[in-house]
Amino acid sequence: xxxxxxxxxxxxxxxxxxxxxxxxxxxxxxxxxxxxxxxxxxxxxxxxxxxxxxxxxxxxxxxxxxxxxxxxxxxxxxxxxxxxxxxxxxxxxxxxxxx
Numbered sequence: 001x002x003x004x005x006x007x008x009x010x011x012x013x014x015x016x017x018x019x020x021x022x023x024x025x026x027x028x029x030x031x032x033x034x035x036x037x038x039x040x041x042x043x044x045x046x047x048x049x050x051x052x053x054x055x056x057x058x059x060x061x062x063x064x065x066x067x068x069x070x071x072x073x074x075x076x077x078x079x080x081x082x083x084x085x086x087x088x089x090x091x092x093x094x095x096x097x098x099x
Contacts, residue, residue: 010099013090017054024055028062028069035068048078056082
């Protein structure tokens, strides 16, 4: 029974991270397009919040792919830091037996 619970917890974490990373990636891409068009932008705090909430990898990939927010220090340094925090959190969950 414990093994099924661990697998379910791991699946939930993987699904959450996949969804939040896709949403973050799409958010960065939409914001870049809107920046080029001069349209209403996605607030930086929203992009940072999505990245902090687990979407740092998606944000980093989008930053490099569409060259967006690469000059802002809080994105250039913040997203890699968030990613390290998220990796440490996953390791902590694994070591703690949660997933």
